[in-house]
Amino acid sequence: LDFSALAPSPDGKRIFFVARQERREFVRYDARRGQFMPYLSGITGRFMDYSRDAQWAAYTSVPDSILWRIRPDGSERMQLTSAPLRVFWPRWSPDGTRIAFDGIRPGEPIRVCVIAVKQSGAGVPDCVTSDAAGQGHPSWSPDGKSLLFMRESQGKIPGRSGLYIMDWNTRKTEYVEGSRGLRQPSWSPDGRYIAATNATGTQILLFDFHTRQWTELVTGSSLSTLRWSHDGEYLFYEDDSGDDQPVLRVRIANRRVEQVASFQQILQSNVTDYDFCALAPLDIPVATVGHDNADVYALDLDLP
Template sequence: MLVARRTNDRLRQRSGSVRGSGSRHRIAQARGPARRGPLAALVARWKRIAFAADGTGLHPLLPAWNDPPGECCGNWTADGRYFVFQSTRNGQTQIWVILERGGLLHKTRQEPVQLTTGPLNFYSPIPSVDGKKLFVVGSQPRGELARFDRETRQFVPYLSGISAEDVSFSRDGAWVAYVTYPEGTLWRSKVDGSERLQLTFPPARVLLPRWSPDGKQIAFASAAPGQPWTIELMAADGGNPSSVVPAERNVGDVGWSADGKTLVFGSVTWEDARTIAIHVYDLRTQQVSTLPGSEGLFSPRWSPDGRYIAAATADSQRLMLFDFETRKWVELAKLPVGYPGWSRDGALMYFDNLSTSDPAVLRVRISDRKIEQAASLKSVRRAGGAFAAWSGLASDDSPLVLRDTGTQEIYALDWQAR
């Protein structure tokens, strides 16, 4: 393990590499606990940092180069001149390289150059000793939508096993909206698969669509390459989307009030922690306000009856509940929380427990805070999704996941460093 001289106990290493001379280290670093959950929740704030072998000179390697940062798993070439790494942007992971010249802590660094391109995703580059090849993992992402069958206690294909995530149902259960994986485009259809219609197109990507209570509109988070995530509205029958809030900073996790007159949305956790909060948007006045006491919370979910808004803390370690009658927040559950979602009757809140040893979908009863397991995820190989593994609910409150049906192979890529 590589350790820098830093007393901040929130510095964690994800991966690391030592330059050939042993004089310089680089690691992929996360600020705070690994986060999982919708949009922001599922994006850990990984950033590449560099420092000398004696632990001095700690500094960001690629500050503000990728938003959100998605760099990992880098290695030096044998001569120490090139640093190759993977970077995830616009839903794809590819291999990049940096050429450096100069002294140890005074580099003349060129901008990263992309070495690979689709349709495969490429991960974990390792240069050969002679510098003529790169060994990488190539992946063709593909998923299968699966629903938990309460009788067999198994996940079975759902909606013909389409490769889709972020599934959302209309209030009457007749219509479904979803985001294709890995393309990131928004579609809607009837639950039986008929009247299928593509609503958005590349290069824009979509996250977490939500039906309006009357079933006439769909709200969602969307971003074009290099642009912030913003909230957009679109007619369920198609057309041009309209932005709800100015695209000044990344926002997501949109939801509807019970009467359809207000939207709720959250900040993203890779932004400055001081700006994270829950916001509401009045569709009639077009005014945005911040929910009182919501600082440090994200991933809001409005209850079906409109009385509550549930949200997770920025570290995804607690589930909080805002009561519009008392105007106060209370703790609903104290354990890791990802992708919270209300049951249809509003009596239960479901969520992913984010566990690696005993993964499961849990649910907490609002009336008495009792927590129980809804479905084990231990035997499910889940697809990575746009940012991480997604989970949701079918119209009958059955847990949904996207199973991984993609392929992975090891490739030797010819590459001549110059």
């Protein structure tokens, strides 16, 4: 709880204050109704990803940032990690046997971690990067043999910021040329492209493995959360600027951009913020919304 707006009563015998608590929940876009609807009722979360076969989802709970596995209908929920490890940006491997994620332990920088997942449970998280600079936003290659991630630029720590590809078997990494300062990478389902934002979030750039060149895909004000459609024809993303915070998609073949959904299509009360976080099966946008619940309390004082 966050406390604010303290004020004494006129007689000095009571103090009034506001207690505020944020609650986050998932919503899923209903194209027929043209609005986001509640999803996974009773579950609070922030980040989410679906397995390629659409049988499972992985999400992080709030406020503890613990990783969970769940069926898309909300059944068979299972905890996969525990404190003090905090988890962000989970991404399923193509075969559904591993989940890569940003992992943070107290006093340490962000690491790329991977956890093995079986029907009966999960293994021990393995943090596969160990650089003094933060590394995160993992994305699997379509064959699951490589892991793409970003390396942050941090002061005097040596090494180039940008994108790296790790061979999963040897753990050797290769720098993606021309990626200095790029963030939030996402590998296309056919393996041909990498999409990433520039450092300021005003561009989405596309790397073509055939030409080994980067090109500008779209521009905006605050672009984030890059998610490929399941057929690889579109890249979905959010523009965080403005009141609408639209979820957009760009067709790779012709660079045509269209709006899919926006913040204005959430009809719930007390919503303070909204973030696009995943594509459900059939390329349905899933978002997480924050609710600001506040109540006024009075505390009786018994002062000498």
